Amino acid sequence: MTATTIIKQLTVAKTGNEAMADAMRQVNPDVVAAYPITPATEIAQIFSSFVADGMVTTDMVTVESEHSAMSATIGAAAAGARAMTATASQGLMLMAEMLPIAAALRLPIVMPEVNRAISGPINIHCDHSDTMFCRDAGWLQIFSENAQEAYDNVLQAVKIAEDPRVHLPALVTTDGFIISHGMETIKILPDDEAKSFVGEYKPNYSLLNHEKPITVGSIDLQNYYFEHRIPMIEAMKTAKDIIKQVGREYGEKYGRFYDLIEQYKIDDAEVALICLGSTAGTAKDVVDALRTKGQKVGLIKIRVFRPFPVEDLAAALRNLRAAAVFDRSDSLSGYGGPVFTEVCSALFNSENKPKIVNYIYGLGGRDIDIHTIEAVYDRLNKLKDAQDTGEIVSYLGVRK
Amino acid sequence: MATLKELAAQEEKFVGGHTSCAGCGYPNIFRLSLAAIKDPVVVVGATGCCEVNTSIFPYTSWKVPFLHSAFENSAATCSGVEAAYQSLVKSGKAKDENFRFVAFGGDGGTYDIGLQSLSGAMERGHDLLYICYDNGAYMNTGIQRSGATPRYANTTTAPVGKVKPGKLQKKKDLAKIMVGHNVPYVAQTIAGNWKDLTNKVEKAMSIRGPKFIVVLATCPLGWATKTQDTVKLTQMAVDSCFWPLYEVENGKYKLSYDPKDKKIPLAEWLKLQGRFKHLFKPGNENLLAEIQAEVDQDWADLKALCDFHSQKV
Numbered sequence: 224m225t226a227t228t229i230i231k232q233l234t235v236a237k238t239g240n241e242a243m244a245d246a247m248r249q250v251n252p253d254v255v256a257a258y259p260i261t262p263a264t265e266i267a268q269i270f271s272s273f274v275a276d277g278m279v280t281t282d283m284v285t286v287e288s289e290h291s292a293m294s295a296t297i298g299a300a301a302a303g304a305r306a307m308t309a310t311a312s313q314g315l316m317l318m319a320e321m322l323p324i325a326a327a328l329r330l331p332i333v334m335p336e337v338n339r340a341i342s343g344p345i346n347i348h349c350d351h352s353d354t355m356f357c358r359d360a361g362w363l364q365i366f367s368e369n370a371q372e373a374y375d376n377v378l379q380a381v382k383i384a385e386d387p388r389v390h391l392p393a394l395v396t397t398d399g400f401i402i403s404h405g406m407e408t409i410k411i412l413p414d415d416e417a418k419s420f421v422g423e424y425k426p427n428y429s430l431l432n433h434e435k436p437i438t439v440g441s442i443d444l445q446n447y448y449f450e451h452r453i454p455m456i457e458a459m460k461t462a463k464d465i466i467k468q469v470g471r472e473y474g475e476k477y478g479r480f481y482d483l484i485e486q487y488k489i490d491d492a493e494v495a496l497i498c499l500g501s502t503a504g505t506a507k508d509v510v511d512a513l514r515t516k517g518q519k520v521g522l523i524k525i526r527v528f529r530p531f532p533v534e535d536l537a538a539a540l541r542n543l544r545a546a547a548v549f550d551r552s553d554s555l556s557g558y559g560g561p562v563f564t565e566v567c568s569a570l571f572n573s574e575n576k577p578k579i580v581n582y583i584y585g586l587g588g589r590d591i592d593i594h595t596i597e598a599v600y601d602r603l604n605k606l607k608d609a610q611d612t613g614e615i616v617s618y619l620g621v622r623k
Numbered sequence: 624m625a626t627l628k629e630l631a632a633q634e635e636k637f638v639g640g641h642t643s644c645a646g647c648g649y650p651n652i653f654r655l656s657l658a659a660i661k662d663p664v665v666v667v668g669a670t671g672c673c674e675v676n677t678s679i680f681p682y683t684s685w686k687v688p689f690l691h692s693a694f695e696n697s698a699a700t701c702s703g704v705e706a707a708y709q710s711l712v713k714s715g716k717a718k719d720e721n722f723r724f725v726a727f728g729g730d731g732g733t734y735d736i737g738l739q740s741l742s743g744a745m746e747r748g749h750d751l752l753y754i755c756y757d758n759g760a761y762m763n764t765g766i767q768r769s770g771a772t773p774r775y776a777n778t779t780t781a782p783v784g785k786v787k788p789g790k791l792q793k794k795k796d797l798a799k800i801m802v803g804h805n806v807p808y809v810a811q812t813i814a815g816n817w818k819d820l821t822n823k824v825e826k827a828m829s830i831r832g833p834k835f836i837v838v839l840a841t842c843p844l845g846w847a848t849k850t851q852d853t854v855k856l857t858q859m860a861v862d863s864c865f866w867p868l869y870e871v872e873n874g875k876y877k878l879s880y881d882p883k884d885k886k887i888p889l890a891e892w893l894k895l896q897g898r899f900k901h902l903f904k905p906g907n908e909n910l911l912a913e914i915q916a917e918v919d920q921d922w923a924d925l926k927a928l929c930d931f932h933s934q935k936v
């Protein structure tokens with residue numbers, strides 16, 4: 224790789240929501256349909272001001288609900304438009320019926336989504352229960368650690384979703400308030416550079432062709448349904464390569480590389496923490512501090528939860544002796560969180576695998592701090608040589 | 624307005640081969656309303672008999688672009704298609720071919736579960752025509768009562784029993800709800816009157832903005848009626864004044880047809896339908912009288928409104 228070609232970028236101060244809205248401005252979708260919900264409201268609000276000021280050519284559909292937001296987005300995408308929306312929590316839940324339909328119709332809709340706890344009880348703060356509830360909807364799910372990643376991820380998601388080998392919708396998430404409302408210094412691409420990176424959208428099909436009329440959304444019974452699900456499953460697998468390619472290209476051009484997972488000081492690590500989103504930032508600080516004390520600790524950040532990076536995780540965990548999976552939601556299955564069970568299943572067929580424990584943390588926006596994470600590494604350091612794993616699923620920071 | 628000859632000369636946009644029951648009212652509505660639209664058109668359909676019977680993969684009855692996404696959202700979905708077209712034309716990515724947009728939904732998909740999505744699309748002012756085919760129940764799932772089911776009809780979720788005479792509540796007035804949205808055109812018509820139906824669709828399409836037409840459609844299965852009676856049954860609904868033909872242009876009500884001295888007693892219409900069979904058992908005379916009085920009152924109110932608006936014009 225040549226080190227000379229990183230394209231010059233603008234340094235700006237933006238919150239996560241502002242960063243995502245700005246990425247949307249650069250993408251200039253043909254249609255945006257959106258409905259307000261904390262903490263994602265600002266994204267559509269900021270975008271509306273871009274529409275009002277003529278900075279984008281988007282047709283903004285101010286729908287009466289998130290169900291209609293996703294329905295209108297689907298209609299627009301089926302008409303060959305690049306279409307987007309944004310939401311969180313209850314809004315995502317109300318869209319739930321339409322999410323698998325967007326995926327099955329192979330519409331590459333990109334949706335910024337701000338992680339927020341789901342009701343009840345009602346709560347507006349961060350956890351991942353909304354996104355995890357929709358994890359089997361056929362959408363790519365890309366988690367962001369900070370505002371910079373949120374911005375970079377939106378641009379990459381458009382390119383990934385619209386790749387003809389993928390043609391699946393994509394969710395790009397940030398953590399509610401922590402990222403969405405936290406101001407950071409970030410780098411953004413020049414407008415024309417962002418535009419050329421995402422490229423022109425070439426739809427698979429369009430309703431707006433009266434010479435070759437098509438029927439979209441047929442009833443598909445025992446004879447065909449199964450075969451029609453397979454290409455979707457295949458596209459989800461193929462998406463792993465495309466995500467890696469796009470992440471590499473982005474890094475070569477703009478200096479920030481992306482992959483399915485991020486491995487932080489893993490090479491010689493004996494124990495590691497596995498997490499998603501903003502907690503990775505806090506955990507990296509803890510890793511750095513413990514490393515100065517000579518501890519062989521590392522971190523694995525799952526950036527892409529769908530498709531699930533089975534191979535990459537199995538490889539990254541192979542040489543570890545103990546790992547803790549951090550889940551910011553609980554499956555209510557009686558056995559921990561969704562990231563934990565999926566990580567375990569990724570490792571089940573591996574020869575070498577570490578001891579694995581699960582920590583559920585941060586529900587409803589409960590803060591996670593450095594000391595709590597340090598204590599987890601302490602336990603992992605003991606666990607690596609212990610006979611017995613002890614408590615498999617634990618809850619962090621809950622009052623007794 | 625198009626003559627029958629002109630309509631018949633058109634290439635069919637909704638063709639046979641679908642699996643709707645014999646005598647079903649809605650295929651007529653699709654065929655006729657599309658014949659009345661000259662420009663290129665995209666159709667969005669809601670889940671229900673409409674979609675399930677006309678697009679069984681790998682077949683389709685639709686010779687125009689057709690999109691189905693779900694049950695309660697054909698208005699919202701159609702509004703997205705329309706928005707996409709406007710946007711793509713504006714940015715030069717699509718040709719301006721004068722595309723028009725029609726959403727179809729059953730009564731369940733419109734009066735009930737889809738009312739919010741319809742209301743939103745109408746309020747936002749999309750250039751689309753929503754056509755509700757109203758067969759008075761959730762037919763596709765097996766004749767469950769909807770907000771459009773007439774009072775005392777027998778359905779599977781409001782059945783006639785030892786103490787209940789079918790559905791207890793009155794049918795919603797959906798056209799009036801749509802008038803309340805201040806849209807430029809609202810109309811009520813029937814599946815069995817080609818002229819009234821195509822005239823109304825043609826008129827609707829001559830207007831830019833949101834339009835709404837509700838069409839009474841037979842369902843021989845749910846109504847327990849004869850399959851050959853679609854025209855007769857829907858016309859009798861008009862002649863009994865249960866389902867008057869009218870239109871509302873810019874808020875002004877106008878009758879399309881007044882049966883005058885040809886007005887028939889409601890019972891004549893009800894008696895041809897198995898779903899009202901129980902009303903003709905001894906002891907239920909009061910129920911019949913009650914719904915006759917209701918129809919008479921509604922008819923008088925509608926006439927007064929139409930008279931009032933015709934004076935003003």
Ligand SMILES: Cc1ncc(C[n+]2csc(CCOP(=O)(O)OP(=O)(O)O)c2C)c(N)n1
Binds near residue numbers: 673733
């Ligand atoms: C969200 C949702 N709820 C329920 C259903 C089941 N469902 C499918 S069709 C239908 C009835 C449709 O009734 P209507 O709109 O009156 O159309 P008809 O079948 O009478 O033509 C129902 C309840 C569904 N598809 N989606």
Ligand code: SF4
Binds near residue numbers: 649842845
């Ligand atoms: S059940 Fe009724 S509405 Fe459905 S196809 Fe048969 S006749 Fe038509």
Ligand SMILES: [Mg+2]
Binds near residue numbers: 730
């Ligand atoms: Mg019905």
